[in-house]
Amino acid sequence: MRIGELARRTGVSGRSLRYYEKQGLMTAERTPGGHREYGEGAVDRVIRIQELFAAGLCSEKIAQLLPCMRDSDGGPSRTANGQLVSDLTVERERIDHMIADLLRSREVLDEVIEAASAPSE
Amino acid sequence: MRIGELARRTGVSGRSLRYYEKQGLMTAERTPGGHREYGEGAVDRVIRIQELFAAGLCSEKIAQLLPCMRDSDGGPSRTANGQLVSDLTVERERIDHMIADLLRSREVLDEVIEAASAPSE
DNA sequence: CTTGAATCTGACATGGATGGCAAGTTTTAC
DNA sequence: GTAAAACTTGCCATCCATGTCAGATTCAAG
Numbered sequence: 223m224r225i226g227e228l229a230r231r232t233g234v235s236g237r238s239l240r241y242y243e244k245q246g247l248m249t250a251e252r253t254p255g256g257h258r259e260y261g262e263g264a265v266d267r268v269i270r271i272q273e274l275f276a277a278g279l280c281s282e283k284i285a286q287l288l289p290c291m292r293d294s295d296g297g298p299s300r301t302a303n304g305q306l307v308s309d310l311t312v313e314r315e316r317i318d319h320m321i322a323d324l325l326r327s328r329e330v331l332d333e334v335i336e337a338a339s340a341p342s343e
Numbered sequence: 344m345r346i347g348e349l350a351r352r353t354g355v356s357g358r359s360l361r362y363y364e365k366q367g368l369m370t371a372e373r374t375p376g377g378h379r380e381y382g383e384g385a386v387d388r389v390i391r392i393q394e395l396f397a398a399g400l401c402s403e404k405i406a407q408l409l410p411c412m413r414d415s416d417g418g419p420s421r422t423a424n425g426q427l428v429s430d431l432t433v434e435r436e437r438i439d440h441m442i443a444d445l446l447r448s449r450e451v452l453d454e455v456i457e458a459a460s461a462p463s464e
Numbered sequence: 465c466t467t468g469a470a471t472c473t474g475a476c477a478t479g480g481a482t483g484g485c486a487a488g489t490t491t492t493a494c
Numbered sequence: 495g496t497a498a499a500a501c502t503t504g505c506c507a508t509c510c511a512t513g514t515c516a517g518a519t520t521c522a523a524g
Contacts, residue, residue: 224521226470236471237512255520257471270451276441277448280510290455302459314452317445320397324442327398330391331435334411338423345491347500357501359482376490378501401480 225250225258232268239268245281247271247288277317283309346371346379353389360389366402368392368409398438404430 229236242248243258248267250258270291274284287310290302302310350357363369364379369388371379391412395405408431411423423431 224471235512237514240473241511253520255471256473257520273444273448274451275511276444279448287451287455290458291451292454292458302455304459307456307459310452310456314449314456317449317452321442321445321449323394323397324438324445327394327400328435328438328442330395330408330412331431331438333413334408334423335428335431335435337411337413338425338428345501356482358484361503362481374490374501376501377503378490396481 223260223262223264225260228260228264228268231265232272234268234272242268242271242281246285247281277313278320279313283313344381344383344385346381349381349385349389352386353393355389355393363389363392363402367406368402398434399441400434404434 223231225236225239228234228239232239239248239258243250248264248271250260250264253259267288271284271288274287279287286306287302289299290306344352346357346360349355349360360369360379364371369385369392371381371385374380388409392405392409395408400408407427408423410420411427
């Protein structure tokens with residue numbers, strides 16, 4: 223599939239897909255004329271990338287992480303080295319923190335929303 | 344307490360605390376000479392603000408939300424109006440999505456970390 | 465062919481919280 | 495009263511994914 227279809231199927235803009243490629247997060251075959259041609263696996267990969275972005279990881283970390291994931295786009299490929307494991311452990315803690323923050327904030331929102339729905343309490 | 348101590352106690356830079364004030368997220372008494380003087384409640388408020396920032400809300404939404412929270416810095420004050428409730432409901436859904444993303448990403452990190460810890464699997 | 469849609473590259477803009485600097489004032493301590 | 499530390503305001507810089515625009519090229523269909 224080409225970039226437009228991938229964009230449609232993932233909800234990620236073509237602009238971002240090109241950016242992902244430049245950051246080394248994904249590759250694409252090229253037609254003789256230079257247009258990108260993606261395989262089916264690209265959809266999952268893009269979604270995975272988006273999730274990692276949403277989790278606050280930067281392109282560089284994601285680029286290091288992706289080849290260590292299994293079923294990312296084929297083989298389990300490589301195993302994380304010590305430095306990366308250390309980095310990822312830090313990220314993991316950050317994510318835990320973020321989840322806790324989110325849960326608290328969600329409670330706050332719920333309280334406010336509920337208070338507004340029960341006007342005469 | 345003054346801004347330096349509040350910064351120390353919350354882990355938020357003085358720069359950011361002034362920014363919060365300019366965005367209408369918090370207020371401070373002033374000494375005759377113009378220095379900010381915070382009450383004890385400021386610590387909790389700053390932490391709450393940080394959590395909401397971490398949850399992806401922008402200053403404007405937080406500013407609207409804060410007066411509708413109970414025990415924010417005194418009274419329950421005001422009740423959210425329809426527009427705000429609608430906005431907050433959208434934010435709430437976004438937060439739910441984000442939590443789901445974070446949980447998935449955390450799993451990914453755990454897999455990679457674990458795979459690296461069990462080298463001969 | 466020809467035409468319109470899709471894609472290419474490259475450069476510049478944006479948002480929003482935060483960092484940093486500069487020059488001046490206030491506070492604190494001796 | 496003096497010096498150092500803390501604070502004030504204001505402005506510009508940064509990060510980083512994403513948006514946007516322009517001009518050129520390619521692809522698909524008639």
